[in-house]
Amino acid sequence: xxxVVESADLVQGNRGVITGWKEIAAWFGCNVRTVRRYExxxxxxxxxxxxxxxxxxxAHPTELDAWLESRRRTLRLDPALLTRDMAxxxxxxxxxxxxxxxxxxxxxxxxxxxxxQVSPHRWxxxxxxxxxxxxxxALLLWLAENHRTATATTSALGTxxxxxxxxxxxxEDLFHRGRYFWNLRTADSLARAIDAYTQAIVIDPxxxxxxxxxxxxxxxxxxxGHADLESSLGKAELAADRAIELNPNLxxxxxxxxxxxxxxxxxxxxxxxxxxxxxxLDPNSADTHQWYASTLQCRGEGAEAVRQIDEAVHLNPxxxxxxxxxxxxxxxxxxxxxxxxxxxxxxxxxxxLSTPALFLRELDFATGDYPGYIAxxxxxxxxxxxxxxxxxxxxxxxxxxxxxxIGLLEARAKILEASFERGNETGFFLGETLLLLGQPQxxxxxxxASLSRHAILLITMQDCPxxxxxxxxxxxxxxxxxxHERLHxxxxxxxxxxxxxxxxxx
Numbered sequence: 001x002x003x004v005v006e007s008a009d010l011v012q013g014n015r016g017v018i019t020g021w022k023e024i025a026a027w028f029g030c031n032v033r034t035v036r037r038y039e040x041x042x043x044x045x046x047x048x049x050x051x052x053x054x055x056x057x058x059a060h061p062t063e064l065d066a067w068l069e070s071r072r073r074t075l076r077l078d079p080a081l082l083t084r085d086m087a088x089x090x091x092x093x094x095x096x097x098x099x100x101x102x103x104x105x106x107x108x109x110x111x112x113x114x115x116x117q118v119s120p121h122r123w124x125x126x127x128x129x130x131x132x133x134x135x136x137x138a139l140l141l142w143l144a145e146n147h148r149t150a151t152a153t154t155s156a157l158g159t160x161x162x163x164x165x166x167x168x169x170x171x172e173d174l175f176h177r178g179r180y181f182w183n184l185r186t187a188d189s190l191a192r193a194i195d196a197y198t199q200a201i202v203i204d205p206x207x208x209x210x211x212x213x214x215x216x217x218x219x220x221x222x223x224x225g226h227a228d229l230e231s232s233l234g235k236a237e238l239a240a241d242r243a244i245e246l247n248p249n250l251x252x253x254x255x256x257x258x259x260x261x262x263x264x265x266x267x268x269x270x271x272x273x274x275x276x277x278x279x280x281l282d283p284n285s286a287d288t289h290q291w292y293a294s295t296l297q298c299r300g301e302g303a304e305a306v307r308q309i310d311e312a313v314h315l316n317p318x319x320x321x322x323x324x325x326x327x328x329x330x331x332x333x334x335x336x337x338x339x340x341x342x343x344x345x346x347x348x349x350x351x352x353l354s355t356p357a358l359f360l361r362e363l364d365f366a367t368g369d370y371p372g373y374i375a376x377x378x379x380x381x382x383x384x385x386x387x388x389x390x391x392x393x394x395x396x397x398x399x400x401x402x403x404x405x406i407g408l409l410e411a412r413a414k415i416l417e418a419s420f421e422r423g424n425e426t427g428f429f430l431g432e433t434l435l436l437l438g439q440p441q442x443x444x445x446x447x448x449a450s451l452s453r454h455a456i457l458l459i460t461m462q463d464c465p466x467x468x469x470x471x472x473x474x475x476x477x478x479x480x481x482x483x484h485e486r487l488h489x490x491x492x493x494x495x496x497x498x499x500x501x502x503x504x505x506x
Contacts, residue, residue: 017058017059017060018058018059018060018061018064019056019057019058020056020057020058021035021036021057024046024057024059024064027059027061027064028064028068033265037234043067044059044064044067045059045060045063045064045067046058046059047059047060165206165207165208165246165247167200167204167207167209167210168203168204168207169203170203171200171201171203171204171207171210172200174196174197174199174200174203174210175196175197175200175207175209175210175213177196178192178193178194178195178196178197178200178210178213178214178217179193179213181193181196182213182216182217182220183321184352185220185224185321185353185354185355186224186352186354186383187224187225187226187384187386190217190220190221190224190225191225193213193217194214194217194218194221196213197210197211197213197214197217198214200213201214206246207246208242208243208244208246208247208250208253209243209247209250209252211239211240211242211243211246211253212239212240212243212250212252212253212256213252214235214236214239215235215236215237215238215239215240215243215253215256215257215260216236216252216255216256216259218232218233218235218236218239218260219232219233219236219256219259219260219263224354224384226384226386226388226424228423229263229264229453229454230264230453230454233259233260233263233264234260234264236256236257236259236260237257237260237261237264239256240253240254240256240257240260241257243256244257249281250281251278251279251281251282251285251288252278252282252285252287252288254274254275254277254278254281255274255275255278255285255287255288255291255292257274258270258271258272258273258274258275258278258291258292258295259271259291259294259295261274262295262298262456263295263454263456264454265488266454266456266459266486266487266488267488268299268487268488268492269488270488271295275288275291275292275295279292284315285315286311286312286313286315286316286319286322287312287316289308289309289311289312289315290308290309290312290319290321290322290325292308293305293306293308293309293312293325293329294325296308297329297332297333297499298456298457298459298460299459299460299492300460300463300492300498300499300502301492302329302332302333302334302497302499303333305329305333306329306330306333306334309322309325309326309329310326312325312326313326320346320349320350320353321353321355323342323346324343324346324350324353324355324356324359325355326342327339327340327342327343327346327356327359328343328355328359328363328501330342331343331359331363331500331501332363332499332500332501333497333499333500336363336500340360340363343356343359343360343363344356344360347360347379351383352383353383354380354383354384357376357379357380357383358376358380359501360372360376361373361376361377361380362501363500363501364376365505366500366501366502366503366504366505367500367503367505368505370400370405370408371400373396374393374396374397374400374408377389377392377393377396377397378393378397380393381393388415388419388422388424388425391415391418391419392412392415392416392419395411395412395414395415396408396411396412396415398411399411399412406437409433409436409437410437412433413430413433413434413437416429416430416433417430420446420449426449426450426453426454426455427445427446427447427448427449427450427453427455428446428447428450428455428457428458430443430446431443431444431446431447431450432466432504434446435466435504436504436505436506440470440473440476441475444475444476444479447461447476447479448479448482451479451482451483451486457502458483459483459487459492460492460502461480461483462480462483463498464498464502464503464504465498465503465506466503466504466506
């Protein structure tokens with residue numbers, strides 16, 4: 001099979017050799033990170049010239065095509081097959097979730113009825129909802145395997161993109177259902193959102209807004225569903241790219257891609273460009289201002305983070321999620337007392353939203369308010385019902401009762417270490433805890449591990465006061481250098497004022 005996407009710049013193309021990661025990525029019509037992952041995880045046939053580490057890589061077109069065809073034979077999916085499989089589980093594809101078969105239209109739900117629908121139960125989504133998530137993953141994998149064909153046909157879609165897309169019958173209702181569940185921001189609701197968006201795509205594979213919703217759901221899944229960050233954000237990028245192929249003027253798709261580029265790839269320059277493009281397309285999008293603000297907060301750019309989140313509040317003053325972020329950022333970068341007060345008010349009125357308790361938990365720990373930290377950890381666990389959160393809340397309460405601060409820190413370290421071994425903790429917070437226990441050398445391997453697990457807080461760690469004492473340790477100097485090497489598009493500027501949540505009660 002001849003490649004659909006060919007590069008005119010292949011330096012050794014006439015000899016049947018593709019040289020360098022960029023040219024191999026161009027052959028598939030994807031980015032370098034993707035083909036590197038294909039080599040590591042899926043056996044992509046890439047060769048290296050003899051010599052030292054980092055020598056030139058090359059590949060043979062015939063081997064690449066044979067690998068791609070073998071992948072397609074292994075996982076050959078199309079919307080018709082997805083429809084059939086979902087119908088086997090749930091009958092009508094529009095109602096693959098049995099709980100939703102007789103659902104009241106979302107637009108008709110009263111505030112009282114909505115409150116009943118979102119009571120904080122343990123996350124136990126039905127088999128069908130879980131299957132919906134698996135189906136969406138399979139669909140995205142199918143898109144990845146067929147990306148070259150999709151890229152080649154994008155130009156042919158150009159004339160169609162100027163016309164508004166009319167969703168196929170039933171797809172738009174599923175899109176709105178997905179949006180409703182996405183807004184609830186719980187593990188269960190995000191699973192249901194993914195299910196709804198996937199069904200919409202099955203009905204209408206050209207529905208760019210549904211791909212955008214799928215991307216945004218995967219963007220939030222690590223925070224609210226404790227999902228693997230690399231897997232989830234990788235799927236988010238893939239779905240966002242597909243949405244952009246179908247409609248390059250869709251602000252939400254660029255927002256979803258920008259979010260994943262920042263938290264997964266650490267591509268500050270690329271993420272900034274995508275956010276700016278999204279705002280140029282739709283300057284009145286509260287969600288874009290909010291998500292952009294969250295990346296600025298992680299970069300330590302407090303003034304701009306507050307400006308962006310305040311604009312989001314102005315555009316959507318009824319959003320509890322935006323209000324919680326605004327209160328947190330204000331507490332982090334200036335008006336601490338007012339921010340904390342606002343978070344506690346939101347916590348009392350939005351009892352299924354986990355972020356107020358999470359933010360208060362972080363602020364209490366950073367400022368050494370251990371009784372407050374214990375209380376908020378318990379509230380957070382009561383909302384998420386995640387085993388790691390429940391174990392942590394119970395352990396720190398017991399440790400504090402036994403031996404005060406030291407007992408709490410030792411209990412925290414033990415739980416985080418177990419969570420790290422299960423792959424649920426990056427290692428960053430465990431490293432911080434060990435530093436507080438006076439064990440910097442024991443902490444170092446966990447900070448190193450958190451680098452491979454995309455712990456975004458590493459990008460400003462060197463500028464935090466608690467890390468200053470490590471600046472002469474060769475191991476930590478090497479770590480800081482690795483962080484800077486890993487960053488794409490330049491490192492964030494030095495912190496002019498360290499966010500309160502980034503402090504440690506040394």
